[in-house]
Amino acid sequence: MLVGESGSGKTTALRLLAGLLDPAEGRIEVDGETYFDSARRLSVAASKRSIGYVAQDYALFPHLGVLENVAFGLRAARVSAAAARKRAAALLERFGIPGLWARKPDQLSGGQQQRVALARALAVDPRLLLLDEPLAALDLATRRVVRAELIRLLAELPCTTIYVTHSPAEALIFGHHVAVLENGRVRQSGARDELLRHPRSAYVAEFLGLNLFRGVVTSRTEDGLARVAVDGGELYLAEDAKEGDEVHIVVDPREVVLSIERPQGSARNVFFGPIEELAPEPPLGDRLRVTVASRPALIAEVTRAAASAMALAPGRMAYASFKATGARAYR
């Protein structure tokens, strides 16, 4: 899973891998096979690499029918017409596109086009599959349905898949291993849960939708908490950081509790401020991300039910709180 904002170099990375573009220097190796090595002046042509590539707009051949599109790679590899058609038909059947074989791509829905493009790339058994924003070309309503199907299809694939997206949510749902790209460089890469727990930069944290603070431990309380001065306020952490330590603090929005009345519980970190924004969290369906302009500002994630019970709305004053144990700090 390669995630980054537009212009961060996601598509370029895929084109480099596919061999549609050559880097100035470096080495590209897939599954033990070297495809590019500037030191050896080696560059294997795109057509000789075992890499499947599904472009953002799918790039289906407009003059060929669905079956011919899927059979294209096999025919190019001199597989007999009958065998190529048989294999293409089997793939289309598996991808849930039976009976549209003579149709031209422009007669298909966006979701169908995507599956045909996927089948076309997989027909030649690539070792590595590259997907460039596979959901971007779809309208919102289709995206929801197609996303679920795509998760199922990708889980069944025998080959490694690199999935490029600008959406952190998509990255977190699909990705087992996530790399965050910024300005052409990988800022951080690792297992999804590792990134969520330990984002190493404000960019990664913000991008993945976590609360990230940077601060200095000012003192320790009698009950063993670290008091940390952050930009705009003060936090309490159940961490054994020493006075003067510089720390990064991550608070998962799901750890932040919202309330209209002052919370009575044991939460040590309580902040008060106007609600700035309520944003639906589409991938998770029934949740909302609520930004509270307290000092410091906090993002909380609540269910829609809870939000409507509290009548949360922009401008309404609310308490945002989390336990000292709800914040994770690391140096």
Add this chain to the structure above:
Amino acid sequence: MTRAAAIAAGALLLLLLGIPIASLILRVPAASLAARMSEPAIQEALRLSLVTTLASTLIIVLLGTPVAYVLATRSFPGKRVVETVIDLPMVLPPTVAGLALLLAFGRAGFVGRALGIELPFTTLAVILAQVFMSAPFFIAPARAGFSGVDRRLVDAAATLRASEGYTFARVVLPLTLPSLTAGAAMACARALGEFGATITFAGNLPGVTQTMPLAVYVAFQSDLEAAIVLSVLLMILSFGLLLGLRAATGRMGSASSLVSPIAR
């Protein structure tokens, strides 16, 4: 106001183009047309024109397609100069082209002497003159067609293990067919009407180098009726060619706009 002006300008231009054509058609000797058409001299000119035009169009398509493809997809030093040289015959006076051909392929010409061949005053010279004058009319639209092919489709073909040749045959060529057909028809029509370069380079030998336009010119000086018959024939051929082209590209054009969701 502007609409009235546009209509007036349109009507004037239509009259300017239409009246000469109409005058020609009105002067056709209806009674003796059939007899005139079967005259050996006219038949000969017609046959020669059709054969040479067909041959030169074929040569232009075969040689011009790779040239147009390279010009559309590659860049190399001196490309502008090459492009200008290819376009030059479009604006060059045909007699100048004929003279240049004569100096190159004539008995005392550069290539003629080197290879010991003599082209002038042969049918081959007629074809060569037509190729020289008409090639740009094919190359320009062909090149535009190749440039218009979505790079992403070519890339997709490459990631599907297709060689460049396979991609050309199965992706690029089918998508460019309307442009190539249009270019071939334009070149064909231009070759059919070729006069200046032909008469300068190939001469005016009945049955060998005297194509229809040349025959019109000769007949005009002695037998006006024969000239009119030839002219009308030529006009009908050209009209049919252009009309067919329009019908064909119209059909393919609408089809190709249907099948280009990629070009959003």
